[in-house]
Amino acid sequence: MSVQPVPGPVSFQLTEAITVLERTPATFLALLGGLPEPWTTCNEGPETFSAFDNVGHLIHGERADWIPRARIILQQGASLRFEPYDRFAQVRESAGRTLVELLDEFTRLRVENLATLRGWNLTEPELDLKGEHPDLGPVTLRQLLATWVAHDLGHLAQTARVMATRYREAVGLWRAYLPILDRR
Amino acid sequence: MSVQPVPGPVSFQLTEAITVLERTPATFLALLGGLPEPWTTCNEGPETFSAFDNVGHLIHGERADWIPRARIILQQGASLRFEPYDRFAQVRESAGRTLVELLDEFTRLRVENLATLRGWNLTEPELDLKGEHPDLGPVTLRQLLATWVAHDLGHLAQTARVMATRYREAVGLWRAYLPILDRR
Numbered sequence: 001m002s003v004q005p006v007p008g009p010v011s012f013q014l015t016e017a018i019t020v021l022e023r024t025p026a027t028f029l030a031l032l033g034g035l036p037e038p039w040t041t042c043n044e045g046p047e048t049f050s051a052f053d054n055v056g057h058l059i060h061g062e063r064a065d066w067i068p069r070a071r072i073i074l075q076q077g078a079s080l081r082f083e084p085y086d087r088f089a090q091v092r093e094s095a096g097r098t099l100v101e102l103l104d105e106f107t108r109l110r111v112e113n114l115a116t117l118r119g120w121n122l123t124e125p126e127l128d129l130k131g132e133h134p135d136l137g138p139v140t141l142r143q144l145l146a147t148w149v150a151h152d153l154g155h156l157a158q159t160a161r162v163m164a165t166r167y168r169e170a171v172g173l174w175r176a177y178l179p180i181l182d183r184r
Numbered sequence: 185m186s187v188q189p190v191p192g193p194v195s196f197q198l199t200e201a202i203t204v205l206e207r208t209p210a211t212f213l214a215l216l217g218g219l220p221e222p223w224t225t226c227n228e229g230p231e232t233f234s235a236f237d238n239v240g241h242l243i244h245g246e247r248a249d250w251i252p253r254a255r256i257i258l259q260q261g262a263s264l265r266f267e268p269y270d271r272f273a274q275v276r277e278s279a280g281r282t283l284v285e286l287l288d289e290f291t292r293l294r295v296e297n298l299a300t301l302r303g304w305n306l307t308e309p310e311l312d313l314k315g316e317h318p319d320l321g322p323v324t325l326r327q328l329l330a331t332w333v334a335h336d337l338g339h340l341a342q343t344a345r346v347m348a349t350r351y352r353e354a355v356g357l358w359r360a361y362l363p364i365l366d367r368r
Contacts, residue, residue, distance in 0.1 A: 157364055164341070172324065
């Protein structure tokens with residue numbers, strides 16, 4: 001346990017954000033690569049994501065969300081409005097593919113997208129440029145990039161949780177000490 | 185999204201459990217190795233775990249929890265009662281150490297402990313042997329080993345969450361779409 005006080009708002013730093021973004025593919029590969037299928041396909045019920053689904057969802061984000069939306073903001077064209085995001089696109093896009101293929105593709109796309117991001121050499125004023133989220137309204141490039149990081153970590157946590165949930169019954173009385181088993 | 189029904193109780197399989205246990209150190213290393221310190225020391229307030237604390241806690245489990253408790257069960261001696269577990273032991277044990285040292289130690293201890301576990305060649309009747317948890321009461325070796333897996337995954341999810349929480353404010357309006365930022 002650390003002795004720091006409750007963290008206050010943390011200012012977004014691009015280089016620091018990239019250190020997390022660049023580790024995500026290797027983290028998923030270490031967690032999931034070569035695992036028996038029951039661990040990677042189990043989910044928490046209808047319309048919930050398995051580990052496999054989480055990786056497919058992250059791939060869709062690389063193609064359709066983060067960098068495309070950043071481009072819309074940076075171009076400051078006639079419309080700043082983002083395309084709505086399809087949270088279930090991976091059902092189509094991952095069909096018939098193996099988890100190894102998805103992990104490879106995610107790794108490749110993330111490398112390319114971070115090269116694009118670094119190549120922009122974004123300035124602080126550029127990070128404050130705005131786009132329009134179709135549901136949420138006005139958002140900045142800085143917020144979009146912070147969301148990319150938090151979204152990665154959220155799907156890592158979700159993947160760990162859905163795997164743990166397989167043993168909800170198997171742990172017996174320890175269930176009372178494992179809040180992850182009853183979280184959604 | 186997978187099309188499986190809601191998963192029912194899953195029977196514990198030792199070899200399948202080990203496939204998760206053996207991946208945990210590499211997963212934490214991929215996630216945390218070389219990260220700037222603000223990511224690894226931030227926590228969620230008093231008595232909460234940073235990423236650094238999570239790794240220290242996992243180390244303490246390797247030393248004091250899983251294999252020592254399994255031995256108590258397997259020996260079926262005069263007392264089947266486990267020692268109480270100190271959830272904050274890592275405050276002492278990790279003091280002054282670097283995260284790299286902790287990740288190395290966790291990796292080494294986990295390799296040793298899984299070698300011990302595999303070497304036991306546990307039978308189904310042995311997996312049903314009982315010990316006594318100091319608070320929960322009677323538990324089986326099978327439940328202890330399932331708990332080891334769920335505990336790993338719980339601390340992976342907790343680590344991802346505490347890191348994500350750094351950007352709770354930085355994501356702006358996206359906070360409404362990122363439940364991980366307001367979970368404890």
